[in-house]
Amino acid sequence: MYDMVIKEGFVIDPSIGMKGLLDIGIKNGRIADILPDISVEGVGSIISAKSNFVVPGLIDAHVHVYGFPLCVHPDIIGVQAGVTTMLDAGSGGCDTFNEFPDTTVPEAITDIYCLLNLASKGLTTMPKPELLSRKDMDIPRTIQKLESYTERAKGVKVRTVGPVAKELGTGLIKIAQDVQTSTESRLMVHIGDPFDNTPSVTPDFLPMLKENDIVTHMFTPHIGGILDGNGRVFPQVSEAVQCGVCLDIGMGRSAVSFDVARRLLDQGIEPYTISTDLTLPGRTNPIFSLTEVMSWCMALGYSLEDVILRTTYNAARVLGMSHDIGTLKKGSTADITILNVVDGPWTFSDTDNGNISGQKAIEPVLTIKNGVAILIGKGPHPWGWLPNELK
Ligand SMILES: [Zn+2]
Incomplete structure:
Protein backbone atom coordinates (compact mmCIF):
# COMPACT_ATOMS: atom_id res chain seq x y z
CA MET A 1 0.00 0.00 0.00
CA TYR A 2 1.23 3.49 -0.89
CA ASP A 3 1.16 6.62 1.29
CA MET A 4 0.63 8.78 -1.81
CA VAL A 5 -0.09 8.27 -5.50
CA ILE A 6 0.41 10.93 -8.15
CA LYS A 7 -2.06 10.13 -10.93
CA GLU A 8 -2.10 10.78 -14.67
CA GLY A 9 0.81 13.17 -14.98
CA PHE A 10 3.18 13.22 -17.94
CA VAL A 11 6.39 12.00 -16.31
CA ILE A 12 9.77 13.20 -17.61
CA ASP A 13 12.88 11.81 -15.93
CA PRO A 14 16.05 12.14 -18.02
CA SER A 15 18.08 10.19 -15.41
CA ILE A 16 16.34 6.94 -16.35
CA GLY A 17 15.15 7.93 -19.84
CA MET A 18 11.52 7.83 -18.72
CA LYS A 19 8.84 9.80 -20.53
CA GLY A 20 5.10 9.14 -20.67
CA LEU A 21 1.72 9.17 -18.93
CA LEU A 22 2.45 7.36 -15.69
CA ASP A 23 1.42 7.15 -12.04
CA ILE A 24 3.92 7.37 -9.20
CA GLY A 25 3.47 5.48 -5.93
CA ILE A 26 5.24 6.80 -2.82
CA LYS A 27 5.89 4.93 0.42
CA ASN A 28 7.87 6.00 3.49
CA GLY A 29 9.19 9.09 1.71
CA ARG A 30 10.61 7.10 -1.20
CA ILE A 31 9.59 6.33 -4.77
CA ALA A 32 7.96 2.90 -4.62
CA ASP A 33 6.68 2.46 -8.20
CA ILE A 34 6.20 4.21 -11.53
CA LEU A 35 3.55 2.39 -13.55
CA PRO A 36 0.92 3.21 -16.19
CA ASP A 37 -2.00 2.72 -13.80
CA ILE A 38 -1.61 2.39 -10.03
CA SER A 39 -4.69 1.42 -8.01
CA VAL A 40 -5.60 4.05 -5.42
CA GLU A 41 -7.57 1.72 -3.17
CA GLY A 42 -6.62 2.45 0.44
CA VAL A 43 -4.02 5.05 -0.56
CA GLY A 44 -3.56 7.85 1.99
CA SER A 45 -3.26 10.74 -0.43
CA ILE A 46 -4.14 10.92 -4.13
CA ILE A 47 -2.80 13.78 -6.22
CA SER A 48 -4.11 14.44 -9.72
CA ALA A 49 -1.42 15.66 -12.11
CA LYS A 50 -3.68 15.53 -15.18
CA SER A 51 -2.44 17.92 -17.93
CA ASN A 52 0.74 18.57 -15.92
CA PHE A 53 4.33 17.39 -16.11
CA VAL A 54 5.81 15.38 -13.25
CA VAL A 55 9.60 15.57 -12.89
CA LEU A 319 26.24 17.72 -5.53
CA GLY A 320 27.50 14.14 -5.75
CA MET A 321 23.97 12.94 -4.91
CA SER A 322 22.56 11.61 -8.20
CA HIS A 323 22.09 8.16 -6.62
CA ASP A 324 19.26 9.58 -4.48
CA ILE A 325 17.90 12.89 -5.82
CA GLY A 326 17.37 14.39 -9.27
CA THR A 327 15.83 11.06 -10.25
CA LEU A 328 12.52 9.17 -9.92
CA LYS A 329 14.10 5.73 -9.94
CA LYS A 330 12.62 3.21 -7.53
CA GLY A 331 13.94 3.59 -3.99
CA SER A 332 15.15 7.19 -4.39
CA THR A 333 13.95 10.03 -2.14
CA ALA A 334 10.41 11.10 -3.06
CA ASP A 335 11.33 14.65 -4.11
CA ILE A 336 9.03 15.51 -7.01
CA THR A 337 7.94 18.68 -8.78
CA ILE A 338 4.67 19.03 -10.68
CA LEU A 339 4.87 21.64 -13.45
CA ASN A 340 2.54 23.37 -15.86
CA VAL A 341 3.75 24.54 -19.28
CA VAL A 342 1.79 27.50 -20.65
CA ASP A 343 1.79 28.77 -24.25
CA GLY A 344 2.88 32.39 -24.83
CA PRO A 345 4.20 34.43 -26.43
CA TRP A 346 6.38 35.51 -23.48
CA THR A 347 9.22 38.00 -23.21
CA PHE A 348 12.43 37.65 -21.21
CA SER A 349 15.18 40.15 -20.36
CA ASP A 350 18.86 39.50 -19.73
CA THR A 351 21.10 41.68 -17.54
CA ASP A 352 22.76 43.33 -20.56
CA ASN A 353 19.76 45.22 -22.07
CA GLY A 354 18.78 42.28 -24.26
CA ASN A 355 15.32 40.81 -24.80
CA ILE A 356 14.10 37.59 -26.34
CA SER A 357 10.66 36.14 -26.84
CA GLY A 358 9.60 32.57 -26.23
CA GLN A 359 6.55 30.41 -26.79
CA LYS A 360 6.57 28.34 -23.59
CA ALA A 361 6.63 29.21 -19.90
CA ILE A 362 7.03 26.80 -17.00
CA GLU A 363 5.23 27.37 -13.71
CA PRO A 364 5.38 25.25 -10.55
CA VAL A 365 2.12 23.59 -9.49
CA LEU A 366 3.01 21.44 -6.47
CA THR A 367 6.14 20.25 -4.66
CA ILE A 368 6.54 16.85 -3.02
CA LYS A 369 9.40 16.92 -0.50
CA ASN A 370 10.35 13.62 1.14
CA GLY A 371 6.91 12.29 0.17
CA VAL A 372 5.00 15.23 1.66
CA ALA A 373 3.01 17.68 -0.51
CA ILE A 374 4.04 21.35 -0.10
CA LEU A 375 1.92 24.12 -1.61
CA ILE A 376 3.50 26.55 -4.06
CA GLY A 377 3.87 30.18 -2.91
CA LYS A 378 2.37 33.19 -4.60
CA GLY A 379 5.18 33.81 -7.08
CA PRO A 380 7.69 36.59 -7.74
CA HIS A 381 5.48 38.67 -10.06
CA PRO A 382 2.37 40.57 -8.87
CA TRP A 383 0.35 38.12 -11.04
CA GLY A 384 2.19 34.95 -9.96
CA TRP A 385 4.78 32.74 -11.66
CA LEU A 386 4.40 33.27 -15.39
CA PRO A 387 6.83 35.64 -17.16
CA ASN A 388 5.88 38.93 -18.82
CA GLU A 389 3.54 38.50 -21.76
CA LEU A 390 4.82 39.71 -25.13
CA LYS A 391 2.43 42.47 -26.11
ZN1 LIG B 1 26.28 33.81 -6.66
Whole structure:
Protein backbone atom coordinates (compact mmCIF):
# COMPACT_ATOMS: atom_id res chain seq x y z
CA MET A 1 0.00 0.00 0.00
CA TYR A 2 1.23 3.49 -0.89
CA ASP A 3 1.16 6.62 1.29
CA MET A 4 0.63 8.78 -1.81
CA VAL A 5 -0.09 8.27 -5.50
CA ILE A 6 0.41 10.93 -8.15
CA LYS A 7 -2.06 10.13 -10.93
CA GLU A 8 -2.10 10.78 -14.67
CA GLY A 9 0.81 13.17 -14.98
CA PHE A 10 3.18 13.22 -17.94
CA VAL A 11 6.39 12.00 -16.31
CA ILE A 12 9.77 13.20 -17.61
CA ASP A 13 12.88 11.81 -15.93
CA PRO A 14 16.05 12.14 -18.02
CA SER A 15 18.08 10.19 -15.41
CA ILE A 16 16.34 6.94 -16.35
CA GLY A 17 15.15 7.93 -19.84
CA MET A 18 11.52 7.83 -18.72
CA LYS A 19 8.84 9.80 -20.53
CA GLY A 20 5.10 9.14 -20.67
CA LEU A 21 1.72 9.17 -18.93
CA LEU A 22 2.45 7.36 -15.69
CA ASP A 23 1.42 7.15 -12.04
CA ILE A 24 3.92 7.37 -9.20
CA GLY A 25 3.47 5.48 -5.93
CA ILE A 26 5.24 6.80 -2.82
CA LYS A 27 5.89 4.93 0.42
CA ASN A 28 7.87 6.00 3.49
CA GLY A 29 9.19 9.09 1.71
CA ARG A 30 10.61 7.10 -1.20
CA ILE A 31 9.59 6.33 -4.77
CA ALA A 32 7.96 2.90 -4.62
CA ASP A 33 6.68 2.46 -8.20
CA ILE A 34 6.20 4.21 -11.53
CA LEU A 35 3.55 2.39 -13.55
CA PRO A 36 0.92 3.21 -16.19
CA ASP A 37 -2.00 2.72 -13.80
CA ILE A 38 -1.61 2.39 -10.03
CA SER A 39 -4.69 1.42 -8.01
CA VAL A 40 -5.60 4.05 -5.42
CA GLU A 41 -7.57 1.72 -3.17
CA GLY A 42 -6.62 2.45 0.44
CA VAL A 43 -4.02 5.05 -0.56
CA GLY A 44 -3.56 7.85 1.99
CA SER A 45 -3.26 10.74 -0.43
CA ILE A 46 -4.14 10.92 -4.13
CA ILE A 47 -2.80 13.78 -6.22
CA SER A 48 -4.11 14.44 -9.72
CA ALA A 49 -1.42 15.66 -12.11
CA LYS A 50 -3.68 15.53 -15.18
CA SER A 51 -2.44 17.92 -17.93
CA ASN A 52 0.74 18.57 -15.92
CA PHE A 53 4.33 17.39 -16.11
CA VAL A 54 5.81 15.38 -13.25
CA VAL A 55 9.60 15.57 -12.89
CA PRO A 56 12.24 14.84 -10.23
CA GLY A 57 12.37 17.59 -7.58
CA LEU A 58 14.13 20.58 -9.13
CA ILE A 59 17.63 21.42 -7.86
CA ASP A 60 19.03 24.97 -8.02
CA ALA A 61 22.83 24.65 -8.12
CA HIS A 62 23.55 28.32 -7.31
CA VAL A 63 21.60 30.37 -4.73
CA HIS A 64 22.27 32.70 -1.77
CA VAL A 65 20.21 31.88 1.30
CA TYR A 66 22.22 32.85 4.40
CA GLY A 67 25.03 34.92 5.82
CA PHE A 68 24.49 38.41 4.36
CA PRO A 69 21.67 40.95 4.13
CA LEU A 70 20.75 40.29 0.48
CA CYS A 71 20.14 36.58 0.99
CA VAL A 72 16.65 35.21 0.43
CA HIS A 73 14.69 32.72 2.57
CA PRO A 74 15.42 29.23 1.24
CA ASP A 75 11.85 27.96 1.23
CA ILE A 76 10.52 30.96 -0.74
CA ILE A 77 12.83 30.09 -3.65
CA GLY A 78 12.84 26.40 -2.64
CA VAL A 79 9.89 24.14 -1.89
CA GLN A 80 7.41 27.01 -2.38
CA ALA A 81 8.84 27.43 -5.90
CA GLY A 82 9.06 23.78 -6.98
CA VAL A 83 12.71 23.49 -5.88
CA THR A 84 13.43 20.65 -3.43
CA THR A 85 17.22 21.02 -3.07
CA MET A 86 19.67 23.90 -3.48
CA LEU A 87 23.35 24.72 -3.27
CA ASP A 88 24.33 27.98 -1.57
CA ALA A 89 27.31 29.23 -3.56
CA GLY A 90 29.67 30.88 -1.11
CA SER A 91 27.41 33.23 0.85
CA GLY A 92 29.32 32.41 4.02
CA GLY A 93 33.03 32.15 4.81
CA CYS A 94 34.72 30.54 7.84
CA ASP A 95 33.83 33.57 10.06
CA THR A 96 30.13 33.57 9.15
CA PHE A 97 29.53 29.87 8.47
CA ASN A 98 27.93 28.83 11.77
CA GLU A 99 24.59 30.40 10.89
CA PHE A 100 24.32 27.71 8.19
CA PRO A 101 24.27 24.53 10.35
CA ASP A 102 22.76 26.24 13.40
CA THR A 103 19.86 28.11 11.78
CA THR A 104 19.55 27.97 7.99
CA VAL A 105 19.47 24.20 7.49
CA PRO A 106 17.30 23.19 10.48
CA GLU A 107 14.73 25.94 9.88
CA ALA A 108 14.12 25.12 6.20
CA ILE A 109 12.04 22.38 4.59
CA THR A 110 14.15 22.65 1.43
CA ASP A 111 17.35 20.62 1.53
CA ILE A 112 20.27 23.04 1.48
CA TYR A 113 23.94 22.35 0.82
CA CYS A 114 26.68 24.94 0.61
CA LEU A 115 30.07 25.87 -0.72
CA LEU A 116 32.21 27.87 1.68
CA ASN A 117 33.62 31.14 0.35
CA LEU A 118 37.42 31.29 0.34
CA ALA A 119 37.04 34.76 1.91
CA SER A 120 36.57 34.54 5.70
CA LYS A 121 33.62 36.93 5.82
CA GLY A 122 31.84 35.50 2.79
CA LEU A 123 29.58 37.98 1.01
CA THR A 124 29.02 40.25 4.04
CA THR A 125 31.34 42.76 2.33
CA MET A 126 28.96 43.21 -0.62
CA PRO A 127 28.88 45.32 -2.75
CA LYS A 128 32.66 45.45 -2.19
CA PRO A 129 34.67 42.37 -3.28
CA GLU A 130 35.22 39.90 -0.42
CA LEU A 131 38.98 39.60 -1.05
CA LEU A 132 40.56 43.06 -0.66
CA SER A 133 43.82 41.71 0.79
CA ARG A 134 45.35 38.32 1.52
CA LYS A 135 44.41 38.83 5.18
CA ASP A 136 40.78 38.28 4.10
CA MET A 137 41.53 34.54 3.78
CA ASP A 138 42.09 32.10 6.66
CA ILE A 139 42.87 28.82 4.96
CA PRO A 140 43.35 26.58 8.06
CA ARG A 141 39.99 27.70 9.51
CA THR A 142 38.25 27.29 6.15
CA ILE A 143 39.54 23.72 5.97
CA GLN A 144 38.52 23.08 9.57
CA LYS A 145 34.95 24.31 8.92
CA LEU A 146 34.63 22.14 5.81
CA GLU A 147 35.95 19.11 7.68
CA SER A 148 33.61 19.68 10.61
CA TYR A 149 30.49 19.67 8.46
CA THR A 150 31.12 17.37 5.52
CA GLU A 151 27.49 16.30 5.22
CA ARG A 152 26.23 19.71 4.02
CA ALA A 153 29.33 21.77 3.23
CA LYS A 154 30.24 20.41 -0.18
CA GLY A 155 33.34 22.45 -1.01
CA VAL A 156 34.83 25.83 -1.72
CA LYS A 157 33.74 28.83 -3.81
CA VAL A 158 36.14 31.44 -5.15
CA ARG A 159 35.27 34.59 -7.09
CA THR A 160 37.85 35.87 -9.57
CA VAL A 161 36.87 39.42 -8.62
CA GLY A 162 38.67 42.23 -6.76
CA PRO A 163 42.23 43.20 -5.80
CA VAL A 164 43.44 39.81 -4.54
CA ALA A 165 42.19 38.05 -7.67
CA LYS A 166 44.06 40.64 -9.72
CA GLU A 167 47.26 40.34 -7.68
CA LEU A 168 47.37 36.55 -7.53
CA GLY A 169 45.87 35.64 -10.93
CA THR A 170 45.83 31.86 -11.30
CA GLY A 171 47.50 31.69 -7.85
CA LEU A 172 44.09 32.35 -6.30
CA ILE A 173 42.66 29.27 -8.02
CA LYS A 174 45.67 27.28 -6.74
CA ILE A 175 44.89 28.33 -3.15
CA ALA A 176 41.24 27.26 -3.59
CA GLN A 177 42.43 23.95 -5.07
CA ASP A 178 44.68 23.36 -2.06
CA VAL A 179 41.59 23.70 0.17
CA GLN A 180 39.64 21.45 -2.18
CA THR A 181 42.34 18.78 -2.23
CA SER A 182 42.84 18.63 1.52
CA THR A 183 39.08 18.36 2.12
CA GLU A 184 38.34 16.14 -0.93
CA SER A 185 35.49 18.46 -1.87
CA ARG A 186 34.03 20.47 -4.76
CA LEU A 187 35.31 23.70 -6.30
CA MET A 188 33.19 26.41 -7.91
CA VAL A 189 34.85 29.34 -9.67
CA HIS A 190 32.96 32.56 -10.39
CA ILE A 191 33.99 34.19 -13.68
CA GLY A 192 33.19 37.69 -14.96
CA ASP A 193 34.08 41.00 -13.31
CA PRO A 194 31.95 44.03 -14.20
CA PHE A 195 34.42 46.41 -12.51
CA ASP A 196 37.72 45.29 -14.01
CA ASN A 197 39.28 45.91 -17.42
CA THR A 198 42.53 44.01 -16.99
CA PRO A 199 43.09 40.98 -19.21
CA SER A 200 41.11 37.91 -18.27
CA VAL A 201 42.81 35.05 -16.41
CA THR A 202 39.97 32.65 -17.26
CA PRO A 203 41.78 31.00 -20.22
CA ASP A 204 44.83 30.59 -17.96
CA PHE A 205 43.11 28.79 -15.09
CA LEU A 206 40.68 26.63 -17.10
CA PRO A 207 43.40 24.00 -17.84
CA MET A 208 44.01 23.76 -14.06
CA LEU A 209 40.42 22.58 -13.40
CA LYS A 210 39.40 18.95 -13.00
CA GLU A 211 36.36 16.75 -13.59
CA ASN A 212 33.25 17.96 -11.68
CA ASP A 213 34.74 21.40 -10.92
CA ILE A 214 32.15 24.09 -11.63
CA VAL A 215 32.56 27.34 -13.56
CA THR A 216 29.62 29.64 -12.86
CA HIS A 217 28.27 32.64 -14.84
CA MET A 218 29.13 31.09 -18.22
CA PHE A 219 26.90 33.65 -20.01
CA THR A 220 28.65 36.67 -18.47
CA PRO A 221 29.30 39.58 -20.85
CA HIS A 222 32.07 40.91 -18.56
CA ILE A 223 35.88 40.59 -18.54
CA GLY A 224 36.68 37.02 -17.52
CA GLY A 225 33.98 35.45 -19.69
CA ILE A 226 34.58 32.45 -21.93
CA LEU A 227 34.46 34.29 -25.29
CA ASP A 228 37.46 36.08 -26.73
CA GLY A 229 37.33 39.62 -28.15
CA ASN A 230 36.03 38.30 -31.46
CA GLY A 231 33.15 36.36 -29.92
CA ARG A 232 34.93 33.00 -30.34
CA VAL A 233 34.99 30.46 -27.53
CA PHE A 234 38.44 30.17 -25.97
CA PRO A 235 39.82 26.72 -26.98
CA GLN A 236 40.54 26.08 -23.29
CA VAL A 237 36.77 26.08 -22.66
CA SER A 238 36.07 23.16 -24.99
CA GLU A 239 39.05 21.29 -23.53
CA ALA A 240 37.79 21.88 -19.98
CA VAL A 241 34.30 20.64 -20.89
CA GLN A 242 35.86 17.51 -22.41
CA CYS A 243 37.68 16.94 -19.11
CA GLY A 244 34.33 17.03 -17.27
CA VAL A 245 34.34 20.62 -15.99
CA CYS A 246 30.71 21.68 -15.44
CA LEU A 247 29.56 25.02 -16.87
CA ASP A 248 26.80 26.66 -14.83
CA ILE A 249 24.53 29.55 -15.82
CA GLY A 250 24.15 31.26 -12.39
CA MET A 251 22.00 33.97 -13.94
CA GLY A 252 22.46 36.60 -11.21
CA ARG A 253 21.77 40.30 -11.40
CA SER A 254 24.58 41.22 -13.80
CA ALA A 255 25.85 37.97 -15.19
CA VAL A 256 23.79 37.02 -18.23
CA SER A 257 23.80 38.18 -21.84
CA PHE A 258 21.53 36.56 -24.43
CA ASP A 259 24.10 37.54 -27.06
CA VAL A 260 26.84 35.60 -25.25
CA ALA A 261 24.45 32.67 -24.67
CA ARG A 262 23.61 32.49 -28.40
CA ARG A 263 27.26 32.71 -29.46
CA LEU A 264 28.13 29.87 -27.07
CA LEU A 265 25.23 27.73 -28.28
CA ASP A 266 26.22 28.36 -31.92
CA GLN A 267 29.70 27.07 -31.06
CA GLY A 268 28.39 24.00 -29.26
CA ILE A 269 29.04 25.12 -25.67
CA GLU A 270 26.08 24.28 -23.43
CA PRO A 271 25.37 24.67 -19.72
CA TYR A 272 25.72 21.57 -17.58
CA THR A 273 23.47 23.12 -14.93
CA ILE A 274 20.78 25.80 -15.14
CA SER A 275 20.77 27.82 -11.93
CA THR A 276 19.51 31.18 -10.70
CA ASP A 277 22.09 32.83 -8.38
CA LEU A 278 18.96 34.08 -6.59
CA THR A 279 19.18 36.78 -3.92
CA LEU A 280 16.46 38.92 -2.34
CA PRO A 281 16.66 41.73 -4.96
CA GLY A 282 17.19 39.19 -7.77
CA ARG A 283 13.83 37.64 -7.00
CA THR A 284 12.02 40.85 -7.95
CA ASN A 285 14.19 41.49 -11.01
CA PRO A 286 15.56 40.06 -13.28
CA ILE A 287 15.82 36.41 -12.16
CA PHE A 288 12.43 35.76 -10.49
CA SER A 289 12.55 31.96 -10.15
CA LEU A 290 14.26 28.78 -11.32
CA THR A 291 11.24 27.92 -13.48
CA GLU A 292 11.48 31.33 -15.20
CA VAL A 293 15.20 30.82 -15.90
CA MET A 294 14.26 27.40 -17.35
CA SER A 295 11.65 29.16 -19.51
CA TRP A 296 14.16 31.64 -20.92
CA CYS A 297 16.51 28.77 -21.71
CA MET A 298 13.63 27.29 -23.73
CA ALA A 299 13.29 30.66 -25.50
CA LEU A 300 16.99 30.28 -26.43
CA GLY A 301 16.19 26.95 -28.08
CA TYR A 302 16.38 24.28 -25.39
CA SER A 303 13.65 21.65 -25.15
CA LEU A 304 11.65 20.92 -21.99
CA GLU A 305 13.68 17.72 -21.53
CA ASP A 306 16.93 19.71 -21.88
CA VAL A 307 16.04 22.14 -19.11
CA ILE A 308 14.73 19.39 -16.83
CA LEU A 309 17.97 17.38 -17.25
CA ARG A 310 20.01 20.44 -16.22
CA THR A 311 17.91 21.16 -13.11
CA THR A 312 17.56 17.55 -11.92
CA TYR A 313 20.08 14.83 -12.76
CA ASN A 314 22.96 17.13 -13.77
CA ALA A 315 22.51 19.33 -10.69
CA ALA A 316 22.35 16.24 -8.47
CA ARG A 317 25.63 15.04 -10.01
CA VAL A 318 27.27 18.36 -9.15
CA LEU A 319 26.24 17.72 -5.53
CA GLY A 320 27.50 14.14 -5.75
CA MET A 321 23.97 12.94 -4.91
CA SER A 322 22.56 11.61 -8.20
CA HIS A 323 22.09 8.16 -6.62
CA ASP A 324 19.26 9.58 -4.48
CA ILE A 325 17.90 12.89 -5.82
CA GLY A 326 17.37 14.39 -9.27
CA THR A 327 15.83 11.06 -10.25
CA LEU A 328 12.52 9.17 -9.92
CA LYS A 329 14.10 5.73 -9.94
CA LYS A 330 12.62 3.21 -7.53
CA GLY A 331 13.94 3.59 -3.99
CA SER A 332 15.15 7.19 -4.39
CA THR A 333 13.95 10.03 -2.14
CA ALA A 334 10.41 11.10 -3.06
CA ASP A 335 11.33 14.65 -4.11
CA ILE A 336 9.03 15.51 -7.01
CA THR A 337 7.94 18.68 -8.78
CA ILE A 338 4.67 19.03 -10.68
CA LEU A 339 4.87 21.64 -13.45
CA ASN A 340 2.54 23.37 -15.86
CA VAL A 341 3.75 24.54 -19.28
CA VAL A 342 1.79 27.50 -20.65
CA ASP A 343 1.79 28.77 -24.25
CA GLY A 344 2.88 32.39 -24.83
CA PRO A 345 4.20 34.43 -26.43
CA TRP A 346 6.38 35.51 -23.48
CA THR A 347 9.22 38.00 -23.21
CA PHE A 348 12.43 37.65 -21.21
CA SER A 349 15.18 40.15 -20.36
CA ASP A 350 18.86 39.50 -19.73
CA THR A 351 21.10 41.68 -17.54
CA ASP A 352 22.76 43.33 -20.56
CA ASN A 353 19.76 45.22 -22.07
CA GLY A 354 18.78 42.28 -24.26
CA ASN A 355 15.32 40.81 -24.80
CA ILE A 356 14.10 37.59 -26.34
CA SER A 357 10.66 36.14 -26.84
CA GLY A 358 9.60 32.57 -26.23
CA GLN A 359 6.55 30.41 -26.79
CA LYS A 360 6.57 28.34 -23.59
CA ALA A 361 6.63 29.21 -19.90
CA ILE A 362 7.03 26.80 -17.00
CA GLU A 363 5.23 27.37 -13.71
CA PRO A 364 5.38 25.25 -10.55
CA VAL A 365 2.12 23.59 -9.49
CA LEU A 366 3.01 21.44 -6.47
CA THR A 367 6.14 20.25 -4.66
CA ILE A 368 6.54 16.85 -3.02
CA LYS A 369 9.40 16.92 -0.50
CA ASN A 370 10.35 13.62 1.14
CA GLY A 371 6.91 12.29 0.17
CA VAL A 372 5.00 15.23 1.66
CA ALA A 373 3.01 17.68 -0.51
CA ILE A 374 4.04 21.35 -0.10
CA LEU A 375 1.92 24.12 -1.61
CA ILE A 376 3.50 26.55 -4.06
CA GLY A 377 3.87 30.18 -2.91
CA LYS A 378 2.37 33.19 -4.60
CA GLY A 379 5.18 33.81 -7.08
CA PRO A 380 7.69 36.59 -7.74
CA HIS A 381 5.48 38.67 -10.06
CA PRO A 382 2.37 40.57 -8.87
CA TRP A 383 0.35 38.12 -11.04
CA GLY A 384 2.19 34.95 -9.96
CA TRP A 385 4.78 32.74 -11.66
CA LEU A 386 4.40 33.27 -15.39
CA PRO A 387 6.83 35.64 -17.16
CA ASN A 388 5.88 38.93 -18.82
CA GLU A 389 3.54 38.50 -21.76
CA LEU A 390 4.82 39.71 -25.13
CA LYS A 391 2.43 42.47 -26.11
ZN1 LIG B 1 26.28 33.81 -6.66
